Amino acid sequence: MIPLMLDLAGRTVLIFGGGDVGVRKAAFFQHEAKVTVISRSFSPAFDGLTIRRCRMEIADLREDELVRMLTGAFLVVTATSDPALNDRIGSLCRERGVLWNNAAGEQGDVLVPSIVAGKHYLLAVTTFGMSPAVPRYLRLRLEREYAELDGMIALQRDLRAMLKDAEPVQDRRSATLWSVLCDEDIWAALASDYNRALHLAEERYLACPR
Ligand SMILES: C[C@@]1(CC(=O)O)c2cc3[nH]c(cc4nc(cc5[nH]c(cc(n2)[C@H]1CCC(=O)O)[C@@](C)(CC(=O)O)[C@@H]5CCC(=O)O)C(CC(=O)O)=C4CCC(=O)O)c(CCC(=O)O)c3CC(=O)O
Ligand SMILES: NC(=O)C1=CN([C@@H]2O[C@H](COP(=O)(O)OP(=O)(O)OC[C@H]3O[C@@H](n4cnc5c(N)ncnc54)[C@H](O)[C@@H]3O)[C@@H](O)[C@H]2O)C=CC1
The missing domain is CATH 3.40.50.720 (NAD(P)-binding Rossmann-like Domain)
Known part of the structure; x- marks a missing residue:
């Protein structure tokens, strides 16, 4: 399938x-x-x-x-x-x-399937009928674990746009976006305030913060 x-x-x-x-x-x-x-x-x-x-x-x-x-x-x-x-x-x-x-x-x-969905993403989980409780279990875990995923996707979109102007080397743009994704402080900031997360990302990872 x-x-x-x-x-x-x-x-x-x-x-x-x-x-x-x-x-x-x-x-x-x-x-x-x-x-x-x-x-x-x-x-x-x-x-x-x-x-x-x-x-x-x-x-x-x-x-x-x-x-x-x-x-x-x-x-x-x-x-x-x-x-x-x-x-x-x-x-x-x-x-x-x-x-x-x-x-x-x-x-x-x-x-x-079980659906884990936000405004900007959609995940579908199946066990091919072997254990329908497992997709449900995973959905509940993922919904809890990635409650800020929509915010992170929006942040990545905004940073990508900024980086395209500010950083000419593709590998560096890619590494920056990855660092932001792996930064637990930024995930935590997203939970309270999108702009705070954006500023933190600019401060830590963009050469010329606004
Ligand atoms: C093959 C499939 C066909 C289809 O329906 O499309 C199918 C079949 C069957 N389900 C059964 C039971 C349960 N189904 C659930 C839950 C969900 N079942 C869903 C899909 C599917 N179920 C397809 C395969 C999906 C896959 O494997 O990935 C989900 C993902 C989507 C949805 O249906 O909404 C939804 C979770 C949604 C969510 O919460 O995210 C729970 C859990 C619970 O409700 O607590 C139980 C009880 C626990 C258990 O049995 O595991 C039974 C046995 C009935 C009996 O014992 O008599 C059969 C029939 C059989 O196996 O013969
Ligand atoms: N796919 C899944 O996620 C799950 C599947 N199941 C299985 O799915 C089946 C349905 O489960 P439920 O909705 O809980 O059963 P249910 O008994 O509540 O509903 C069955 C429906 O089918 C109708 N029906 C049955 N025979 C009919 C006929 N000849 N003509 C017109 N209507 C008819 C009944 O009127 C009833 O509305 C069961 O066999 C159950 O074991 C159960 C749990 C989860």
């Missing part, structure tokens, strides 16, 4: 199953895509989500009816509590080239 960052604007994501897992997947996709959830029952947690619901018994659907539902979908999530039903929908997806994520049953073509 390889990671891809997908732009799902305007795409349709179909979710089969309206339980806790269906809710989690719907919440994951709702800001990016048009989400429709098909299920015979819906957890109350769906009430706050901006998705379309379709109440029906899926096992009774004929193959051609299911195929019609899949038409136009970019990605299908199967999250019913019936793995055989999930797999049946999944094999129709595969025959038609629709991406498939399976919450229970055989492994689909797509895994939903």
Whole structure:
């Protein structure tokens, strides 16, 4: 498997199953895509989500009816509590080239990772289904450990711009930016005040501070 960052604007994501897992997947996709959830029952947690619901018994659907539902979908999530039903929908997806994520049953073509995200970065973590608790654990650790990452990225952007004017040698620009990244005092300053961190970086690592 390889990671891809997908732009799902305007795409349709179909979710089969309206339980806790269906809710989690719907919440994951709702800001990016048009989400429709098909299920015979819906957890109350769906009430706050901006998705379309379709109440029906899926096992009774004929193959051609299911195929019609899949038409136009970019990605299908199967999250019913019936793995055989999930797999049946999944094999129709595969025959038609629709991406498939399976919450229970055989492994689909797509895994939903844990996401560590800020304004300027996005990390996706997976164990390929071996231990879903581990990506969650890592997400919580990384969120704590790198709470100032957005600030550091902004600082690096600003310093890069300054260095391009001030330092003609690429290797020295690169070494300076790396030193800033490795400076614990600068990380600590970012936690309280961006400008203080910027001044500290200029003072310590730029030849001609402002
Ligand atoms: C294959 C995959 C398919 C898919 O769903 O895409 C899948 C499958 C299954 N998960 C199960 C259980 C749990 N899943 C979680 C949590 C998450 N699961 C997620 C993804 C994935 N889960 C995909 C693989 C991802 C990978 O490995 O990297 C995350 C990352 C994203 C998300 O779904 O939102 C999200 C963390 C988000 C976050 O917090 O950051 C926890 C932890 C908890 O909630 O405390 C538990 C309980 C502990 C445990 O079992 O480990 C079960 C067993 C059910 C049972 O026992 O009956 C199955 C089915 C099976 O294994 O057969
Ligand atoms: N991928 C993941 O992260 C996880 C996966 N799981 C597995 O995912 C599956 C779903 O878990 P939950 O959402 O907790 O289960 P759940 O029982 O709360 O929800 C299942 C949903 O599927 C619907 N459904 C089932 N059969 C249907 C049918 N024939 N027609 C229409 N609707 C149908 C139910 O009405 C219900 O809304 C389970 O098999 C569970 O073991 C569980 C935990 C985490």
